[in-house]
Amino acid sequence: MAQPVIDTLAVADALRRTGMEREQAEGVARTLGTELGAHVAVQRDLNAGFAGIRAQMDTRFAEVDARFAQVDARFTRVEAEIHAMGADLRALGAHIEALGDRLTGLDGQFKFGFGLLAAMLAVVIGMIGVLHA
Numbered sequence: 014m015a016q017p018v019i020d021t022l023a024v025a026d027a028l029r030r031t032g033m034e035r036e037q038a039e040g041v042a043r044t045l046g047t048e049l050g051a052h053v054a055v056q057r058d059l060n061a062g063f064a065g066i067r068a069q070m071d072t073r074f075a076e077v078d079a080r081f082a083q084v085d086a087r088f089t090r091v092e093a094e095i096h097a098m099g100a101d102l103r104a105l106g107a108h109i110e111a112l113g114d115r116l117t118g119l120d121g122q123f124k125f126g127f128g129l130l131a132a133m134l135a136v137v138i139g140m141i142g143v144l145h146a
Contacts, residue, residue, distance in 0.1 A: 021046040026038075
């Protein structure tokens with residue numbers, strides 16, 4: 014049984030002191046007690062409602078905290094992958110630099126070989142010219 018919100022006997026007595034008939038005063042007090050009991054929340058009701066809300070909030074915050082932990086773990090993995098890629102890129106840069114050095118050396122050899130070939134071709138053309146004349 015729900016605890017009464019008001020003391021209907023005290024209300025009826027107060028109404029009788031103002032001159033209201035006993036039956037009317039008791040009827041008004043009972044009606045007032047019934048209506049307030051059905052439609053007014055007492056501290057116990059509020060405490061129970063807030064306890065439920067707190068429990069739901071705690072559950073939701075725990076879910077949010079778990080999700081943030083997952084996101085933090087992903088960021089940590091991505092950060093590690095970026096650092097690894099940086100190391101790979103530095104190694105690739107070193108290989109490209111070494112290849113550039115080798116190509117520079119080949120360029121000098123190519124120029125010497127091309128010059129030698131051009132000189133030999135000139136000699137051959139000259140010989141053909143001499144032999145043809």
